[in-house]
Amino acid sequence: MRRRPVALWTAAFAGYAFLYIPLVIVVVYSFNDSRLNAEWVGFTFGWYDKLFHNEEMLTAAGNSLLIALVASAVSTLLGTMAGVAMYRYRAKLLSILVLTPIAIPEILMGVSLLIFFVMLNFTLGLVSVALAHIAFCIGFVAIVVRARLAGMDESLTEAARDCGATPFQAFMHVTLPLIMPGVIAGALMAFTLSIDDFVITFFTAGAGTVTLPLQIYSMIKIAVTPEVNAVSTLLMLLTLALIVIASHLTPSLLRSD
Amino acid sequence: MKRLVLLLALPLFSFAVNAKDQLHLYNWNNYIAPETVKRFEDACKCEVVQTYYSDNEELLAKLAAGAKGYDILVPTSNAMQSLIKGGQLKPIDKTQLPNLKNIDPAYLKTPFDPDNKYSVPYAMSLTVIGYNDQKIKELGLPTDTWAVVFDPQHLQKLKGRITVLDSSSELFAAALKYLGYSANDLDEAHWKQAAAVIKKAKPYWAAFNASSYIKELTVGNIWLVHGYSNDFFQANLDAQAAGRPFHILHGLPKEGAVLAVDNMVIHKDAPRPDLAHKFMNFMLEGKNSAELTNLIGSGNPNKDALKYIKPEILKNPAIFPDKAMLSKLEQLKDLTAAQRRVRNRMWTEIKAGR
Numbered sequence: 001m002r003r004r005p006v007a008l009w010t011a012a013f014a015g016y017a018f019l020y021i022p023l024v025i026v027v028v029y030s031f032n033d034s035r036l037n038a039e040w041v042g043f044t045f046g047w048y049d050k051l052f053h054n055e056e057m058l059t060a061a062g063n064s065l066l067i068a069l070v071a072s073a074v075s076t077l078l079g080t081m082a083g084v085a086m087y088r089y090r091a092k093l094l095s096i097l098v099l100t101p102i103a104i105p106e107i108l109m110g111v112s113l114l115i116f117f118v119m120l121n122f123t124l125g126l127v128s129v130a131l132a133h134i135a136f137c138i139g140f141v142a143i144v145v146r147a148r149l150a151g152m153d154e155s156l157t158e159a160a161r162d163c164g165a166t167p168f169q170a171f172m173h174v175t176l177p178l179i180m181p182g183v184i185a186g187a188l189m190a191f192t193l194s195i196d197d198f199v200i201t202f203f204t205a206g207a208g209t210v211t212l213p214l215q216i217y218s219m220i221k222i223a224v225t226p227e228v229n230a231v232s233t234l235l236m237l238l239t240l241a242l243i244v245i246a247s248h249l250t251p252s253l254l255r256s257d
Numbered sequence: 258m259k260r261l262v263l264l265l266a267l268p269l270f271s272f273a274v275n276a277k278d279q280l281h282l283y284n285w286n287n288y289i290a291p292e293t294v295k296r297f298e299d300a301c302k303c304e305v306v307q308t309y310y311s312d313n314e315e316l317l318a319k320l321a322a323g324a325k326g327y328d329i330l331v332p333t334s335n336a337m338q339s340l341i342k343g344g345q346l347k348p349i350d351k352t353q354l355p356n357l358k359n360i361d362p363a364y365l366k367t368p369f370d371p372d373n374k375y376s377v378p379y380a381m382s383l384t385v386i387g388y389n390d391q392k393i394k395e396l397g398l399p400t401d402t403w404a405v406v407f408d409p410q411h412l413q414k415l416k417g418r419i420t421v422l423d424s425s426s427e428l429f430a431a432a433l434k435y436l437g438y439s440a441n442d443l444d445e446a447h448w449k450q451a452a453a454v455i456k457k458a459k460p461y462w463a464a465f466n467a468s469s470y471i472k473e474l475t476v477g478n479i480w481l482v483h484g485y486s487n488d489f490f491q492a493n494l495d496a497q498a499a500g501r502p503f504h505i506l507h508g509l510p511k512e513g514a515v516l517a518v519d520n521m522v523i524h525k526d527a528p529r530p531d532l533a534h535k536f537m538n539f540m541l542e543g544k545n546s547a548e549l550t551n552l553i554g555s556g557n558p559n560k561d562a563l564k565y566i567k568p569e570i571l572k573n574p575a576i577f578p579d580k581a582m583l584s585k586l587e588q589l590k591d592l593t594a595a596q597r598r599v600r601n602r603m604w605t606e607i608k609a610g611r
Contacts, residue, residue, distance in 0.1 A: 111322055118325075219287075
């Protein structure tokens, strides 16, 4: 093994500590037998028990998951198509159209989507939130996919075409497997963006539609209880599981090639 | 083919039959007791669906953009004024609210809605002083005056142990009261005096804090706070539950304070105004209204509720102010755009200044 300078290791350690210590604290305090997130009192599963009996919180978490799954699936499909089109046809206008939702401040997008839905007389609810999330996730997926395509050897697709593949076959059997890590990374990104979005969700959610971020935010005024830590811990586990599964499906996802 | 269509339509149809009547309540979080909701659901054979906001401005922004589907909203008086001006509310039919007689007349016919055409009071809170009884006793500080928040003579003992609300309207109101003016005083010269008072006190304050002072008080980091009465009630509950050696008590400034009344109103596009009226009348019943007070320590404008309220809450003057105090409480009015500009400029100066 090559020796790396100590400074590099220290910097890396500090960087990771900064990223992960807050998360560890959240997890640890979800097992703390006190309403205050302030000092360690004793170990308990009480908050998880409370969480599983808290219908509101569970509904909110369920809604968030459902929306995130739908939004990431649809936006991955559309975003990948957009990314490929942007790369292949170098269409300026398309890039602008796809990427604008990323650059627009969220609050502006939230308000304009709300006004748009109201104008169409579209009932606000889970569907309107999912549509809004798809709208802002497409751009992120498209960027990642296009970046992956830019690093791909074009001659591979050409070789497939020379061997008699139709454009569709060449895409499915050669291009898509090669850009798969990008597609999966895009999907994961869309999933996380959707599950923690507050601003756009706030404006596009209708009466009675609650997602996890909306629920937690409304609790801030009356002090966040460790139930929130518990639900966050479960979400972290889920995200971790998703990453593990994704990296098993495409081993190159976690490799830096 | 016909059968297939029928088969597909069946679940839709059964859904329509099973769907219960729903009342959509757009409320603050933890602002109605769960047992009250349950009882109302049983009584009306309907389902109460709650959505929450954490700020009046959130509510206003969302409704201004045209969101609908809500039956009942619970805005604070000054936000209600904007809603009325914006034509967002439906007038209430008082013949359906026989329990309206339970409300203390002192809380009816306010300038915000002179004839209660749109609103009935729901619950209230006071902006007062909350303190750690042990520490404040040790330091020998008064708790019945805004001087403890603004006078450097007291503040030097509290340096870094006191926070104030991160809200220009609340802080200016407290400073204006301290100076002996109305909380709604519009004289710019008086505002300048208030700003000077705030600037002089600022170096002693640990922070402008509107969201985490409940925790800071219960943990014991902060000893005195300018904040909302029901938050101090919650802080004390938390402190006792955590076995702290101190209590968090309310200090009611003799100069007067800000009163915030939240009101039930019906949205203009309410899908179920009939259920909304039923709900209003239900919440005006003493017992139902008292459950909220017992849960979060909010003030209660309902005379009929008093007999159901826990005695230790009832005798707290910062939750149930007496007649003399009531005359010194003021509800904040909205500022005009021009006034707000002046106020914002002063506020920016205060927050940016060192």
